Amino acid sequence: MISKTVVNKVPKKDKKQALLDSALALFVDQGFHATSTASIAKKAGVATGTLFHHFASKDALLNHLFMAVKLEFAEDISQGILTRGQTGKDLKSDAEHLWQHAIDWALQNPIKQRFFLQYSMSSEVDATIREQAMNSVLHFVVVLIEKGQQQGIIADFPIPLMLANCHGQYLAAIRYFTDHPQWGDDVSQRQASFELFWRSMKVD
Template structure:
């Protein structure tokens, strides 16, 4: 029984992700999501009482998946630069490999439909990045900027690189573009 409940919830979230990225929040009705998920509209409301609840749940899940991907293999890195580069590579690769999720995060990261509670809970998933940046600043590895600004620049720069890769032809060397993007960011951060 629990498996069936999880399957319906997952189907609803997948359908919502697809439709929100294609049509936006206002252009997507709960009836469309239900139909795409293969469930009754009443079933959707059993899991998510409002469309806003659905979007917040989806945002929380996608951002959680992203944070796990970003931290993958981080423990194997020894230097500050290598750790930051690993997070960068993981983020860029995730964006290229998970285009719908990437688009969703970009569309809704500043959305008024994402509650403060959801944003605060999601940010707990990224404490490892905040701690790493704080350590880099305190150790003098990077300039004494606001950690929040560094993280925002890190994220927006990675979005630019992912979009560049997605918008380019297939002959593009994605690893080189990712490396070049990191070097641009790194040179702006590192103390001279």
């Protein structure tokens, strides 16, 4: 009697997502350069050739993953905007809602938060991908900044520079709350994080 080895196969439609999930975990835990395509495929439960069917290279996989996480983040924030509804009358209140919702997302998605911290300013992610994520995916932040500048509330600096500053402030905040998890639900600490962000943008 010939024994058959039971292999856990990933459904075809789930293979790409399995590869992305595996890459996310390994890139965060081991770093980009220490992670091989073979290890990503093994963790995903697929053949290495399957990885190259979906992604031309490990660099392409990282870029795709970066955009996927950014899109998920943007979609969550956008839903928060729709749920609350931006008043347009109190720009600071609208900005704080976005800020606090973004902090909540990071705290609720610790692995993706760590991915943000490791790769958001990394040269391993293609510069055009980072720029696309900033200007296209997070377009609602651009709208908020432009509105604030038109109203004379937000400093009149170049939009790309303002976006980079917002991004840096956000990364600093989620790093702080990662290092001090006891403050994640503290209202005064959360409020202070927003005030620091707001003061970096508003007109003196």
